[in-house]
Amino acid sequence: MTSPHIVWFRQDLRLHDQPALLAAAQAGTVIPIYILDDETPGDWRMGAAQRWWLHHSLASLAKDLAALGSRLILRRGPVVKTLRAVMAETGAEAIHAVRHYEPWWRAAEEELADVLDLEDGNHLARPEWVTTGSGKPFRIYSAFWKGLQSHMPPGHPLDPPEALDAPADWPRSEALADWDLLPTRPDWSTGFDADWTPGEAAARERVANFRLRASAYDSARNLPSEEGTSRLSPHLHFGEVSVRAVWHSLDRHGDTETYRKELAWRDFTDGVVMALPDYADCNGRAAFDRMPWRGGREAQADLKAWKAGRTGYPIVDAGMRQLWATGWMHNRVRMIAASFLVKHLLIDWREGERWFWDCLLDADYGNNAVNWQWVAGTGIDANMFGRIMAPLSQSEKFDAGDYIRQWVGELSHLPDAAIHDPEEAGRRPRDYPAKIIGHREGRERALAAGKTIRGEGASTGQWQVRTPRGRQRGSASRKTPTSARSTVLSR
Incomplete structure (x- = not known):
């Protein structure tokens, strides 16, 4: 028999359009493996909500592999050391994997370069291929989108293998249940079970359902009370369906450019963290290193109220409670x-x-960081800091009444005329908090803070890695325990 080939699964937990799996299958005997590595990512190890999804997604993948005559090997530990150990145990000839762009995965891929065969499978086009005329990455998304068009459409998705050759002797595998990925004491995931079904089969079903209404996405996506979004983001994050499979599912389904741009945004954000690996820790605009963020006991109390959905702003509170309940x-x-x-x-x-990293099921390293810096105004491609969203008028504009009623039970009885701002309408229930700050007061404080850094340089000016500075007053700790959902809030 030929030496076996290892398939290293990460955020590509699928059989359809899985080029690494196909490459290994064509080479001979296949050993699929998933490694739970909490060391290599450092501070950015997987958050608590995603561990819930991972458990169910791995169980689904293992079942699908078994149907092909194979099995999923589970190991826990540093990926480079673990993969080399499995190669030594099995006499494996090579490792096949889909290319990833998180800085810790890129570092691991470099260490394994002598035995690693990388395939492209998680992007519309490799981010390093979509560059300016001078060969540099795009800093602005609109320019990236235009540059991407020369690589479009992406290739059509690949069929899964019909069977997989199994080795004569399988390497040792750990038990999924022993990883304790599911929450207990307390079990905060009951809402997850009601809202989500992880796994490739569920992802493909969701794609089929969404494409029938994808042409309405441009307007419907902004209405919280309606089911206007695809809700594919967790499936895409874990790679249970490929982005090019989603792209081609929309062919001949009307005008879907707005949604296709959302798919391309994922590629763009991976390009950002490829060029700036520390983007999740550092301001994209250097001037914001001097921003006077609030710190101290009062700010921490406000932060806790925001996390718990107790700010007195119904649209904000509804969103934060939906996040907690459903991921x-x-x-x-x-x-x-x-x-x-x-x-x-x-x-x-x-x-x-x-x-968000700890609570979101779909928290990509690049997407999460780029989106936050866009909203904050600190990013290389960002909204202006002085552009401040008005939550009360946004709630009314996008008809969020039913959404608020669903997630903020204290306000479920209020009519549309009062539900967006019950305090102003004189209808605030006793068990619902008053606003922790007035809209005008908060806006003026933010604008005053923004003026203190005005004119001190807009951005880093170049694609370069910046060394994360020490904690600024009131800034985030770089270490967040994966048990934060259980320890920070109690419901």
Whole structure:
């Protein structure tokens, strides 16, 4: 028999359009493996909500592999050391994997370069291929989108293998249950079970359902009370469906450019963190290193209220409670809630970024960081800091009444005329908090803070790695325990 070939699964937990799996299958005997590595990512190890999804996604993948006559090997530890150990145990000839762009995975890929065969499978086009005329990465998304068009459409998705050759002797595998990925004492995931079904089969079903209404996405995506988004983001994050499979599913389904741009945004954000690996820790615009973010006991109390959905702003509170209960938040509400934290409360964007990392099922390293810096105004491609979203008028504009009623039970009885701002309408229930800061007061405080850094340099000026500075007053700690959901809030 030929030497076996290892397939290293990461955020590509699927059989369809899985080029690394196909390459290994064509080479001979296949050993699929997933390694739970909490050491290599450092401070950016997987958050608590995603561990829930990972458990179920791995169980689904193992079942699908078994149907092909194979099995999924599970190991825990540093990936480079673990993969080399499995190669030594099995006499494996090579490792096949889909290319990733998180800085810790790129470092691991470099260490394994002598035995690693990388395939492209998680992007519309490799981010390093979409460059300016001078060969540099695009800093602005609109320019990136135009540059991407020369690589479009992406290739058509590949069929899965019909069977996989198994080795005569399988290497040792750990038991999924022993990884304790599911929460207990307390079990905060009951809402996850009601809202989500992880796995490739569920991802493909969701794609099929969404494409029938994808042409309405441009307007419907902004309405929290309606099911206007695809809700594919967790499936895309874990690679249960490939982005090019989603892209081609939209062919001949009307005008879907707005949604296709959202798919391309994922490629863009990976390009940003490829060029600036520390983007999740450092301001994209150097001037914001001097931003007077609030710190101290009062700011920490405000941060806790924001996390718990107790700010007195119904649209913000509904979003934060939806996040806690389901591991997901409507995209329009994400912007409103993020802007409120950074602008109204003047709290460092990294505090919100870390909370989302721990609570979101779809928290990509690049996407999470770029989105937060866009809202905060600190990024290389960002909204202006002085552009402050008005949560009360946004709530009314996008008809969020039913959304608020669903997630803020204290306000479920209020009519549309009062639900967006019950305090102003004189209808605030006793068990619902007053606003922790007035809209005008928060806006003026943010604008005053922004003036202190005006004119001191807009951005880093170049694609370069900046050394993370020490903690600024009120800024985020770079270490967030994966048990934060259980320890920070109690419901």
